[in-house]
Amino acid sequence: MTQDELKKAVGWAALKYVQPGTIVGVGTGSTAAHFIDALATVKHQIEGAVSSSDASSEKLRGYGIPLFSLNQVDSLAIYVDGADEINGHMQMIKGGGAALTREKIIAAVADKFICIADASKQVDILGEFPLPVEVIPMARAYVARQLVKLGGLPEYRQGVVTDNGNLILDVRNLRIIDPVDLENKINAIPGVVTVGLFARRGADIALIGSADGVRVIGEK
Numbered sequence: 001m002t003q004d005e006l007k008k009a010v011g012w013a014a015l016k017y018v019q020p021g022t023i024v025g026v027g028t029g030s031t032a033a034h035f036i037d038a039l040a041t042v043k044h045q046i047e048g049a050v051s052s053s054d055a056s057s058e059k060l061r062g063y064g065i066p067l068f069s070l071n072q073v074d075s076l077a078i079y080v081d082g083a084d085e086i087n088g089h090m091q092m093i094k095g096g097g098a099a100l101t102r103e104k105i106i107a108a109v110a111d112k113f114i115c116i117a118d119a120s121k122q123v124d125i126l127g128e129f130p131l132p133v134e135v136i137p138m139a140r141a142y143v144a145r146q147l148v149k150l151g152g153l154p155e156y157r158q159g160v161v162t163d164n165g166n167l168i169l170d171v172r173n174l175r176i177i178d179p180v181d182l183e184n185k186i187n188a189i190p191g192v193v194t195v196g197l198f199a200r201r202g203a204d205i206a207l208i209g210s211a212d213g214v215r216v217i218g219e220k
């Protein structure tokens with residue numbers, strides 16, 4: 001199976017967590033795009049979606065799925081999204097598609113974060129994938145220097161402006177032994193909007209796709 005077929009398998013498998021009559025939190029990226037395709041098949045049974053990026057909003061709109069702003073909802077039962085890496089504690093690196101800030105906000109609101117990923121995203125230790133950090137433009141050089149002090153090698157993602165009008169630094173050379181500590185430290189740097197470490201609030205359920213099928217982790 002190709003990687004995209006695995007992404008499709010987990011995207012469609014997430015449909016079973018969608019409850020009728022609810023507003024669904026929708027992530028960003030190629031795996032989340034498959035989930036949106038699946039969601040479209042039940043669009044008359046849900047109230048609508050809250051989206052984590054302009055790209056996902058456009059796709060949802062294309063299917064005629066009603067979009068809500070996060071400020072219009074008090075709660076969300078689920079948030080379904082991909083990841084760039086996920087470890088055995090359900091902690092993740094996200095933001096390869098630069099949508100990390102809205103993703104983290106919607107994830108915070110949702111009762112359950114359902115991570116959909118192909119098995120190549122599973123790691124023992126986070127950090128092989130460069131850690132995305134969204135930064136206020138005027139703080140770029142300062143934040144980069146602080147990230148170097150933390151042992152990272154930040155690289156400016158050329159030509160990318162986030163949906164929030166900010167920049168992305170991708171931080172290499174990190175072997176993240178204590179993800180919560182690093183998330184806290186990077187969050188504390190003035191000028192950082194969001195770090196793509198989802199450690200304090202990781203996933204609740206992970207659907208992992210491999211040639212053997214979709215494995216569910218974390219379901220009680």
Ligand SMILES: O=C[C@H](O)[C@H](O)[C@H](O)COP(=O)(O)O
Pocket residue numbers: 027028029030031032081082083084093094095096097098099100103
């Ligand atoms: O900013 C993008 C998101 O965090 C994505 O969910 C993540 O990069 C995974 O993307 P994909 O499903 O395309 O591998």
